[in-house]
Amino acid sequence: MSRLSVRKTYKLFIGGAFPRSESGRSYPVTSAKGEFLANASRASRKDARDAVVAARKAFPGWSGATPYNRGQILYRVAEMLEGRRGQFAEELGGGKKAALEQVDAAIDRLVWYAGWSDKIAAVHGAANPVAGPYFNLSTPEPTGVVAVIAPADPLLGLVSVVAPVIVTGNTCVVVASERAPLASITLAEVLATSDLPGGVVNILTGHQAELAPWLAAHMDVNALDLTGVGDADLALSCEQAAAENLKRVLRPAAEDWAADPGTGRMTRFLETKTVWHPVGI
Amino acid sequence: MMAIFEYAPAPESRDIVDIKPSYGLFVNGEFVDGSGTPFKTVNPATEETLAEVATASPDDVDRAVQAARKAFGVWGALPGAERAKYLFRIARIIQERARELAVLESLDNGKPIRESRDVDVPLVAAHFFYYAGWADKLEYAGFGRRTTNGHSGTKPLGVAGQVIPWNFPLLMLAWKIAPALACGNTVVLKPAETTPLTALLFADICRQADLPPGVVNIVTGAGETGAAVVSHPDVDKVAFTGSTEVGRIIARAVAGTDKKLTLELGGKAANIVFEDAAIDQAVEGIVNGIFFNQGHVCCAGSRLLVQESVQEELLASLKRRLATLRVGDPLDKNTDVGAINSAEQLAKIRELSEIGESEGAERWSPACELPERGFWFPPTVFTGVAQSHTIARDEIFGPVLSVLTFRTPAEAVEKANNTPYGLSAGIWTEKGSRILWMADRLRAGVVWANTFNKFDPASPFGGYKESGYGREGGLHGLEAYLDV
Numbered sequence: 001m002s003r004l005s006v007r008k009t010y011k012l013f014i015g016g017a018f019p020r021s022e023s024g025r026s027y028p029v030t031s032a033k034g035e036f037l038a039n040a041s042r043a044s045r046k047d048a049r050d051a052v053v054a055a056r057k058a059f060p061g062w063s064g065a066t067p068y069n070r071g072q073i074l075y076r077v078a079e080m081l082e083g084r085r086g087q088f089a090e091e092l093g094g095g096k097k098a099a100l101e102q103v104d105a106a107i108d109r110l111v112w113y114a115g116w117s118d119k120i121a122a123v124h125g126a127a128n129p130v131a132g133p134y135f136n137l138s139t140p141e142p143t144g145v146v147a148v149i150a151p152a153d154p155l156l157g158l159v160s161v162v163a164p165v166i167v168t169g170n171t172c173v174v175v176a177s178e179r180a181p182l183a184s185i186t187l188a189e190v191l192a193t194s195d196l197p198g199g200v201v202n203i204l205t206g207h208q209a210e211l212a213p214w215l216a217a218h219m220d221v222n223a224l225d226l227t228g229v230g231d232a233d234l235a236l237s238c239e240q241a242a243a244e245n246l247k248r249v250l251r252p253a254a255e256d257w258a259a260d261p262g263t264g265r266m267t268r269f270l271e272t273k274t275v276w277h278p279v280g281i
Numbered sequence: 282m283m284a285i286f287e288y289a290p291a292p293e294s295r296d297i298v299d300i301k302p303s304y305g306l307f308v309n310g311e312f313v314d315g316s317g318t319p320f321k322t323v324n325p326a327t328e329e330t331l332a333e334v335a336t337a338s339p340d341d342v343d344r345a346v347q348a349a350r351k352a353f354g355v356w357g358a359l360p361g362a363e364r365a366k367y368l369f370r371i372a373r374i375i376q377e378r379a380r381e382l383a384v385l386e387s388l389d390n391g392k393p394i395r396e397s398r399d400v401d402v403p404l405v406a407a408h409f410f411y412y413a414g415w416a417d418k419l420e421y422a423g424f425g426r427r428t429t430n431g432h433s434g435t436k437p438l439g440v441a442g443q444v445i446p447w448n449f450p451l452l453m454l455a456w457k458i459a460p461a462l463a464c465g466n467t468v469v470l471k472p473a474e475t476t477p478l479t480a481l482l483f484a485d486i487c488r489q490a491d492l493p494p495g496v497v498n499i500v501t502g503a504g505e506t507g508a509a510v511v512s513h514p515d516v517d518k519v520a521f522t523g524s525t526e527v528g529r530i531i532a533r534a535v536a537g538t539d540k541k542l543t544l545e546l547g548g549k550a551a552n553i554v555f556e557d558a559a560i561d562q563a564v565e566g567i568v569n570g571i572f573f574n575q576g577h578v579c580c581a582g583s584r585l586l587v588q589e590s591v592q593e594e595l596l597a598s599l600k601r602r603l604a605t606l607r608v609g610d611p612l613d614k615n616t617d618v619g620a621i622n623s624a625e626q627l628a629k630i631r632e633l634s635e636i637g638e639s640e641g642a643e644r645w646s647p648a649c650e651l652p653e654r655g656f657w658f659p660p661t662v663f664t665g666v667a668q669s670h671t672i673a674r675d676e677i678f679g680p681v682l683s684v685l686t687f688r689t690p691a692e693a694v695e696k697a698n699n700t701p702y703g704l705s706a707g708i709w710t711e712k713g714s715r716i717l718w719m720a721d722r723l724r725a726g727v728v729w730a731n732t733f734n735k736f737d738p739a740s741p742f743g744g745y746k747e748s749g750y751g752r753e754g755g756l757h758g759l760e761a762y763l764d765v
């Protein structure tokens with residue numbers, strides 16, 4: 001007689017903890033073939049707000065951490081993901097080989113971004129030769145709390161949008177792929193065991209059309225990544241709402257997640273600070 | 282023995298400028314009539330009408346955009362080295378006609394000739410000179426690896442629609458046009474309705490430089506003209522400098538389009554003075570921070586945060602210094618503080634100052650005689666200001682300083698960052714490690730330490746939070762005009 005398996009309850013990831021939605025709601029997640037997989041939490045407006053509070057709380061510590069430290073933690077995330085390679089491949093479904101390739105690409109992407117933590121300032125900063133006796137230096141700094149509407153690609157896509165946001169010191173609230181949210185919560189388990197401070201990444205599962213507008217309009221969110229929004233009307237209304245506090249907005253665009261990502265996803269969520277000081281004796 | 286010298290005016294002659302009775306729009310290399318109702322631009326120091334200026338209707342704006350689109354085919358394809366030479370030419374002509382530009386700027390804007398002559402116009406020429414040099418070096422700027430999403434990182438965007446404010450009319454034009462042209466874009470620029478004249482003189486400079494027609498188009502008018510520029514469907518890039526309120530409207534207007542947007546908006550900068558600061562230097566920095574250009578500066582140090590232990594000494598020195606400021610005729614070379622740019626702005630400054638008093642702050646101005654005609658406001662200091670006061674939160678955009686105090690560096694950071702804005706900040710202390718500690722924590726795009734209100738074409742400028750996004754100046758300023 002075969003053993004009855006112990007299933008996992010898929011919950012949200014907020015402030016380093018795994019709460020259910022305060023609304024008590026869930027929605028069924030099915031495989032590509034339509035088989036029932038699990039009931040995922042259906043996050044509410046209140047959950048989204050709680051996640052923003054957690055992200056804001058985590059921002060001073062995370063942005064104040066040394067780039068070396070952030071790089072090590074991102075690398076640690078890659079290590080933890082490597083350790084669960086099989087589990088993720090299984091959760092992604094489809095062909096085993098293709099699924100493993102996706103997991104490997106996600107791990108490699110994390111490693112790639114981990115290395116950027118202490119290099120982006122050298123590449124994106126500048127010593128400015130001003131016409132006067134002044135020391136003048138421009139350095140990139142994280143924008144703050146970034147709301148990320150993750151793409152449909154459940155693992156590689158997710159990692160490809162989250163890693164560039166946090167490696168530079170931002171914190172984020174992520175709305176996971178609505179159709180395939182399970183890998184995001186398993187990824188949260190990886191994040192929770194990688195020394196990533198609670199609140200740096202918060203993951204909400206649920207209905208994109210329900211959650212995105214609240215995040216787009218939230219006055220304590222500094223930037224909005226609409227990559228995963230497929231509906232043009234929703235993208236438009238989110239961008240309009242984001243104008244209220246001048247959020248930095250990354251508009252939706254088709255992405256090839258297998259391609260070299262470039263530095264654009266990092267620089268989109270960076271500010272440039274320029275410090276002047278007179279030179280003299 | 283003390284000799285007392287009487288003050289004698291030293292007015293700059295206005296004969297150098299030749300203001301026409303009326304001006305048209307500059308479209309496709311020609312001055313043409315506008316179809317809207319013309320408006321008058323006045324000298325804010327005397328209220329005399331300087332000229333009548335055309336208003337561009339949406340159809341006029343459309344013609345300007347079409348001209349820019351057509352010119353883009355030529356300009357965008359020109360080798361960078363050739364574009365560079367046009368820009369160097371423009372920089373040189375600006376230098377050649379510097380005095381004329383300075384006088385015209387002071388007449389139309391009300392700013393002291395000392396500033397238009399020594400700050401605005403030299404920076405304008407420097408800006409063109411700086412970006413001219415980038416035009417054939419874009420491959421080296423490092424934007425090629427930003428994305429692999431079909432963006433080159435080195436190519437222009439197309440037609441840039443640019444809307445600029447009245448506080449630094451010609452300098453803001455330079456900040457917009459120089460990088461746009463260097464990267465290979467063509468532009469349709471709308472100057473502010475109270476200060477259109479130097480932009481129209483710049484149009485003549487473009488003609489003298491033989492800039493191909495349509496590369497630079499100047500459309501004058503008020504808000505409706507600006508709205509037509511930013512919402513035109515064939516504009517690829519929108520750049521705006523002005524109020525946060527209008528910035529929000531523009532961000533909403535370009536939502537859902539492919540237009541690239543940069544915004545340089547309002548500010549409420551903290552100028553933070555520690556007890557170990559060199560007080561006399563700090564006083565000069567405070568004066569420069571808030572009374573430069575009548576306080577019509579988005580990065581003005583409008584909130585003075587002074588450490589409690591030196592508050593009395595600092596305020597006494599500051600008041601002594603303010604009593605020596607000369608307020609009056611912008612064309613007088615002795616003038617420190619000129620005219621408020623418009624009756625509308627003067628009314629806003631008066632209203633906010635009255636709110637400051639009614640909310641309980643203490644108001645002080647040095648004794649100063651203001652001219653009878655024109656728009657004037659004396660340098661004003663409010664003490665006893667709390668963070669909740671309107672004058673500690675709202676941008677006044679005038680010569681009004683709000684003084685708050687703090688005890689610890691952490692408290693200074695907390696108060697400095699307690700604003701939706703994040704454009705600039707100032708730090709005054711003799712301790713290097715404290716400067717860097719503070720600079721790290723201040724959420725502002727420009728931090729001036731032991732100096733204030735310094736600008737340079739090589740130095741990026743722009744804000745955090747609701748002060749807008751994107752940078753102007755330096756290598757960073759190229760990104761706004763490249764296909765990144």
